[in-house]
Amino acid sequence: MNKINPIQYNPKEAALKNSPEQQIIRAARNVEYDRKYRTSAEDKLNQEDPTPSGVFKSQSQGVAREIVSYASDLVDDKKKGNISNAKFAARMAQVEIMVGNLGKFTSTVEANLAAYNDALKNGTLSYGMDQHDEAVLQAIDKGEVTLALDKEGRVKMEGKGKHPFKGNFDVNIYDFVNIPTPVRKIKPINTLVDPIVKTLGLDENGVPNVKVDKNGKAVYDTGDYGEHRREILEFSQEALKGAGPEGIRSYLGDHLNMPSDQIKALAENLNYTDEEGTEWENQAVAEAYKHLNGYMKGKYQRKIKPHPNTLALEASNTASDIASEKGIDLASPDAIQQAQQTEVVETPQGEVAETATEEILPPSIFSNKEEVVEDDQAEVIEKSPLTMKNNSAKDLIKKYS
Secondary structure, X not given: OOOOOOOOOOHHHHHHOOOHHHHHHHHHHHHHHHHHHOOOHHHHHOOOOOOHHHHHHHHHHHHHHHHXXXXXXXXXXXXXXXXXXXXXXXXXHHHHHHHHHHHHHHHHHHHHHHHHHHHHHHOOEOOOOOHHHXXXXXXXXXXXXXXXXXXXXXXXXXXXXXXXOOEEEEXXXXXXXXXXXXXXXXXXXXXXXXXXXXXXXXXXXXXXXXXXXXXOOEEEXXXXXXXXXXXXXXXXXXXXXXXXXXXXXXXXHHHOOOOHHHHHHHHOOEEEEOOOOOEEEEHHHHHHHHHHHHHHHXXXXXXXXXXXXXXXXXXXXXXXXXHHHHOOOOOOOOOOEEEEEEEEEEEXXXXXXXXXXXXXXXXXXXXXXXXXXXXXXXXHHHOOHHHHHHOOHHHHHHHHO
């Protein structure tokens, strides 16, 4: 079984521990920010080129006109008899696909660019974002990756992107779903995880579950961390699913300071099974779980306290021990010890031994106070033969002569 070491997690410290790679990414983002948002009032009133969003809209409109022109030519060829009905139908179907793809490309690019620029402006872009993806969005925004039709009339994005520390690379995107999506920083995980850790091993009333310890005694015990593995796994799977691929990238990059290439390699290792036999969508999710689990283990504090029944039993055992030391039989609490006292009295007939029996109640083992004798007990003591000790010798002689 894979042993998870406790992980100390501090989101503030993580934000300050930027790696050299992350510092390069931040510098590239600062350049892009300056290009987009640090524009003087004079420059805004005297533009040399349209804004990038204006460039993309112009590209989209240009491609749309090409598609319309292509469809128009097909209609003319059909009218002139230069094309068969079957070919005309097939090519018009292709035109419909081109129009649909153009619309999807346009809406996807506009939405993703708007999200990226908003995150760039507000400083919420994640270091977990793939830098090829970010470079493509920047290139689209600059007009360096453009919307076009290939020789077969298919819509695509083409051009070159610039990786911040790997240089230029070619871009050819035919499927609109491959348009990169920006990755935003997620909030610190402790706000989500800590409340869950505090409830481990507690019942619906917030009380630790009742267990039997190694000595056979009942105790309140939240249990060892490993006892909650299934519960923790289910919670983590649900949380990671809710975070999505972007959230997992942010957790690994922003909170664990993992290098971009390592995150990329983990994310692309699909259908991953970890050392404990748990299956994951990819290794990045598995890695996020491993660290999340380690953090929770470090935060977990086992709570153990005695059960009332155990306290009562221990008190009873202690009482028995004390009673045994004092020679008291707790099994018959009404038993009365008999203490005999004997006095020798001089008489004309010789010495007479007077024996008296005095009732002595067992002392309490729970109090240091002296026992209080009740009135009826006092009466019994007064009628005891011991009262004869107080008579004179003459009276005793008269009584026994």
